[in-house]
Amino acid sequence: MHRVLVTGLGGAGRTTVAAASALAAASAGRRTLLLSAGTHPVPGVPAGGTPGSPTAVADGLWAARVDTAADFRAEFLDLQDRVSAALDLLGATPFEDEELTELPGSTEFALLRALAGASRGEWDVVVADMPPLDETVALLALPERLRRYLRRLLPPERQAARALRPVLAQLAGVPMPAQWLYETAGRWDTALADVQAAVEDPGTRLTVVAEPGPAAAERLRAARPGLGLFGHAVHAVVANRVVPGDSPDPWAAALAAQQAECLKEWRGAWPPAAVVGALPHLGRDPRDLADLARLAGEPVLAPPAGAGARRGPADPVHGDDGTLVWHLPLPDAVKEEVSLVRRGDELLVTAGPFRRILPLPPVLRRCTVAGAGLADGTLSVRFAPDPGLWPRTR
Incomplete structure (x- = not known):
């Protein structure tokens, strides 16, 4: 199965490109599902229908x-039911289904859960209309981060001592976590693991959409370190709403020249990992399947073929000076905005606004x-063997 996550800059036409990408995959003979969240209309998709059910x-x-x-209400009510005994002791009044409203962030995470659920279906391609680029980078990192928090706060190995909790509570003088807490944490970890597996699968690729121009070029440069740091494979960079270059109108000709210059920069920066292509401006907003079909025929929207490769950290290699070198991809990162902190068996890497905590390989x-050192879009971290931890050789 292939998953195409369509993101990009705000207002660049992500939803249209997602719909056209899905139509391109279906036209190639692949059974395709287009996933979207929110209430905004999707070109070519009939309004109405039952939410959550494919049309x-x-x-x-x-x-x-x-x-x-519905996703938020189900999750909230399930948690409320699991902690009902504690709520009764506190005298709390439980919520009813009809009085619950969504909280910020619930829409995006519901989309990820739907993506994981669709991965278990009989689809050849799943195309998801994602939030803007910066939000998508943070959202795709969320499962990994939340699972780390759960493991730190409620270590799975502590569950082995659940029979001793009454004794430990008396010895420590503090109440021990109840069984429902570990069960809830385990259920969340399983759900997060499903989402993380879908995000990190080699069959998951990103399509990045932007309307070419100086501001868009700068924003994509700023986002590339985050894409590299989290190992997100970009399948295509779509320059959307490109105007013809042969217009006699001086204003349109100047805009076309600016877009062509931006496209030249992207074609020099993104390949070979990503395909860079352009979609023409239709002269109006796309409205129906006929409009989508005009875009779906462009090569840049061709569905991915074969398994992709995660661009995360490679295995450590031996350096010339006896050290071990760990290479981390950070395309377009600025040296002054990169920092490293070693904390136990983890390495905290910061690149501009992006931060990731990476578990160190055992070696x-x-x-x-x-x-x-940072060179050619790669951060190379050198490690020297600790004599106190390495066996001595004669």
Whole structure:
């Protein structure tokens, strides 16, 4: 299965490109599902329908709008039911289904859960209309981060001592976590693991949409370190709403020249990992399947073929000076905005506004950080073996 996550800059036409990408995959003979969240209309997709249920759009193409409100209510009420005993002791009044409204962030995470659920279906391609680029980078990192928090706050190995909790509570003088807490944490970890597996699968690719110009070019440059740091594979960079270059109108000709210059920069920066292509400006906003079909025929929207590769950290390699070198991809990162902090068996890497905590490979846990350097879009961290942790050789 292939998953195409369509993101990009705000107002660049992500929803249209997502719908056209789904139509392109269906036209290639692949059973395709288009996922979207929110209430905004999707070109070519009939309004109405049952939220969460796929609706046939064209031959081989179905569309489903994630019922984010129902997803939030179900999760909240399930948690409330699990802690009902504690709430009764506190005298709390439980919420009813009809009085619950969504909280910020619930829409995006419901979309990720729907993506994981669709991955278990009989689809060849799932196309998801994602939030803007910066929000998507943070959203795709959320499952990994939340699972780390759960493991730190409620270590799974502590569950082995659940039979001793009454004794431990008396010895420590504090109440021990109840069984329902570990069960809830375990259920959340399983759900997060499903989402993380879908995000990190080699069959998951990003399509990045932007309307070419100086401001868009700068914003994509700023986002590339985050894409590299979290290992997100970009399949295509779509320059949307490109105007013809042969217009006699001086204003249109100047805009076309500016867009062409931006496209030249992107074609020099993104390949070979990503395809860079342009979609023409239709002279109006796309409205129906006929408009989508005009865009779906462009090569840049061709569905991915074969398995992709995660662009996360590679395995450590031996350096010329006896050190071990760990290479981390950070395209377009600025040296002054990159920092490293070693904390136990983890490495905290910051690149501009992006931060990731990476668990060290086992071999590096017995080493100390000996230095780091940034060159050609790669951060190389050198590790020296710690004599106190490495066995001595004769």
